[in-house]
Amino acid sequence: MFGSIGDLIIPPRCLVCGSPQDLRYGLCGKCLSLIRSIPKPLCDLCGSPIGSPGICLTCQTHNPPFNRIISSVEYNGLIKEIIHAYKYRKATVFKKFLASLVLDSIYEEQVSFDILTFVPLHWTRMIQRGYNQSALITKEMAQRMRVQIRYDVIKKNMNTRAQVGLNRKDRRRNVRGSFTASNVHNKSVLVVDDVVTTGETASEIAQTLKNAGAKYVVFASVARAVS
Ligand SMILES: [Zn+2]
Ligand SMILES: [Zn+2]
Known part of the structure; x- marks a missing residue:
């Protein structure tokens, strides 16, 4: 028996x-x-790898609206395959693993926040895919941190084309004006994303949140594209 x-x-x-x-x-x-971590030193603001500690040239020139981007690992090899399967082939079994990677970085960097949210999808893409990959990771994180996940903070109102294959300038133009935010007056907002490439989506969302009163905006992503 x-x-x-x-x-x-x-x-x-x-x-x-x-x-x-x-x-x-x-x-x-x-x-x-x-799965590799991103080679240090990293830019204090955008988190991209740079030659010496401090702020990278792009951030010095453009003064980004976000306060920080923290990415857990380099977007390459196995993690790229995992994220692809997770995002495009419904392999949502990986959500706990991906949330663990992000949580580790958040604890390590001692990020504090008032609001936990994620990069939204336009509703048409949500219907196509069936789920928002970043929201699933964030929900998992919220459960483990015992905090509330907020679904109503950022909305994507325009269905923009995928950022893949666009250069930095076109990426920003592509997402400009496509997000709205609810009132986050004087709040620190932590926004979770799956992959950060050039940070143009992060910039657009951070600007939208700052316009809505946010005092501090941090992005945490599973992976970061490193050229
Ligand atoms: Zn930078
Ligand atoms: Zn194995």
Whole structure:
């Protein structure tokens, strides 16, 4: 009798390769070792890797509206495949793992905030995809931090084309005016995203939040594109 119950308990295995060895966050040690952190030093504002500590040239020139972007890992190799599967092929089983990566960075950087929210999708894309990949990660984070997730803070009102393949200037132009924000007067807002590429979406959202009264806007993303 006990044997048959035991047979029903499936031992945890790596979500990527199926190995039961050395599991952390649902991935085995070998798969985790394929996911790289971003080479330091990083820009104090946008979080991109730079030659020496401080603020990068782009941030010095453009004075971005966000206060910080914190990304957990480099958008390359295995994590890129995982995020693709998670985002485009409904592999939502990875949401806990991705949330763990973001949470680690937030704790490490001791980020404090009043409002926890995420980068929204336009409703038409939400219908196509069936879920908002960033919202799922944020919900997971909220549960573990025992804080409320806010769904009503940022809205995407215009359906813009995907940012993939656009240069920095065109990316900003593409998303300009496409978001609105509810009143966040004097609040610190933490916005979660899956991937940060050039930070133009982050800039547009941060500007929208600042116009709505936010005093501090931090972005936390799972991964960051590093050229
Ligand atoms: Zn593995
Ligand atoms: Zn920078």
